Amino acid sequence: MKAAVIEEFNNIVMKEVLEPELGYDEALIKVEYAGICGTDVHIYQGHHKQAKPPLIPGHEFVGRLVKVNTDKHVNLKIGQRVVAQPLTGCGKCELCIQGRDNVCVDLNIFGIHSNGCFAEYIKVPLRKVYSVPEDIDPKIVALVEPLAVxxxxxxxxxxxxxxxxxxxxxxxxxxxxxxxxxxxxxxxxxxxxxxxxxxxxxxxxxxxxxxxxxxxxxxxxxxxxxxxxxxxxxxxxxxxxxxxxxxxxxxxxxxxxxxxxxxxxxxxxxxxxxxxxxxxxxxxVRIHAQINFAAAVDVISKNIFNDKLKRLITDEFDIENVKEAMEFSIKDKDHFKVLLKMN
Ligand SMILES: [Zn+2]
Ligand SMILES: [Zn+2]
The missing domain is CATH 3.40.50.720 (NAD(P)-binding Rossmann-like Domain)
Structure with a gap:
């Protein structure tokens, strides 16, 4: 698959990489749009303490469900538009049990601690996946993650x-x-x-x-x-x-x-x-808890203020121009959300 890889700091390139292989209870999502976050820019510049190249950055995305690996019943259809909370905790510690996996000591954020969504496909745990209505503009759906924050x-x-x-x-x-x-x-x-x-x-x-x-x-x-x-x-x-x-x-x-x-x-x-x-x-406050990610999915799915949210999307680049998009995000001080379009 195609992916944008930070090979070394200040260098991000489009290249062919292996498609992620699904473990049990995981889902594969074909990315449609991804948002560039300040965190991605910090990683690119080498200012992030935990992220190490080579890395596919990105944690804000919307896409379509391609396949799932489970024998349990899931309330999702293949081909459906979905979003996913881009982090996992250990699932066992005191904080995870309280629903606070965003501060788990074993916190794994996609695009920071493991590969993220600036790619054709991303794999995520099934329990993190949420469907969204077809009639909501996918660019607005790409804002679920920052709205959840x-x-x-x-x-x-x-x-x-x-x-x-x-x-x-x-x-x-x-x-x-x-x-x-x-x-x-x-x-x-x-x-x-x-x-x-x-x-x-x-x-x-x-x-x-x-x-x-x-x-x-x-x-x-x-x-x-x-x-x-x-x-x-x-x-x-x-x-x-x-x-x-x-x-x-x-x-x-x-x-x-x-x-x-x-x-x-x-x-x-x-x-x-x-x-x-x-x-x-x-x-x-750090990132978001899953309960608030789910609530953000709801707010966007129910079109509560999508017209206002849409205004936050000020710039869009094709994934092929990811380096230009990163450099733009560093130099331009006036933009709000820069989206990458996957082709
Ligand atoms: Zn972010
Ligand atoms: Zn934990």
Whole structure:
């Protein structure tokens, strides 16, 4: 089969590789579209600690079910359009038993720890496969994985109807969290972002997001104005930079919640005094749990805000031009989701 292989850092090539062989209870999926995630770019550049070449990257995809290897009854039809949660845990540890295989010590994420979806075919455990309706645009279905990340983040924050939200970092995950927060009944969703094009993009979503640009605005007075001097109920730190860590403790209200979403390249300083004095709750969130992947499949299958989701797809490349797509993702600072089309 054809696959995009990172042979060494900063070099990804299309080549013929062996089609994956199915183990028991596994499914083979023919990939239609794959999304490029920031993680894929980090792997390509050699900035990811766990991913080692040669590797087929990619963990966001939609495709068609080609075959299954099982003698159990499965609720899937060959040829059907499907998505799959791109990770497995050991299935036995305390966290896996709690449904938290996204933080299993033996976590295997496709496209990071093992081969991913920038290929003609990918094999996945059957229990991770979900069918999606034929009449939903497959490009939107390719967004299930990043939507699942945002849903995981919002659900774990226990965001309640009428609460106020600040999202630090208005990239693809930041915008998705903003959208899910609105869907969850947040009364005010504010995004802090420094890229003017991304600010404009968020405003053009017409979802009544309010914007803070820390390079231009007086952040303190803007937060006070937006929250009646209270601060935000929930702050999602998505930027992964020190300025974001500084802002999160300042912007959260007394008794508020901070969700740590962005993965920093090195650990940041946190104002622990503010955490204590304001009785802040801080929680890390990683990828998504399967229950939230399933929920994201449902949200897209039921067309709840697919017209808004579609706007996130800003660029598309053929898989043959995967190197160009990776280089574009590094250089262009304004894009949201770049899709690869498998031919
Ligand atoms: Zn991703
Ligand atoms: Zn486990």
């Amino acid at each position: 945002a849903m995981h983040d919002v659900r774990r924050s226990n965001l309640d109807v009428g609460q106020t939200v600040l999202i630090i970092g208005g990239g693809p995950i930041g915008i998705l969290i903003a959208m899910v927060a609105k869907l969850n009944g947040a009364s005010k969703v504010v995004i802090s972002e420094i890229n003017e094009k991304r600010i404009k993009f968020a405003e053009d979503m017409n979802m009544r997001f309010e914007m803070i640009n820390p390079l231009k605005d007086d952040v303190d007075s803007k937060i006070n104005k937006l929250t009646n001097n209270m601060g935000f109920d929930v702050v999602y730190e998505v930027s992964g930079v020190q300025a974001g860590a500084d802002l999160m403790t300042k912007a959260a209200k007394i008794g508020g919640t901070i969700m740590m979403v962005g993965i920093p390249s090195k650990s940041h300083t946190v104002d622990t005094g503010a955490v204590t004095l304001k009785e802040l709750k801080m929680e890390g």
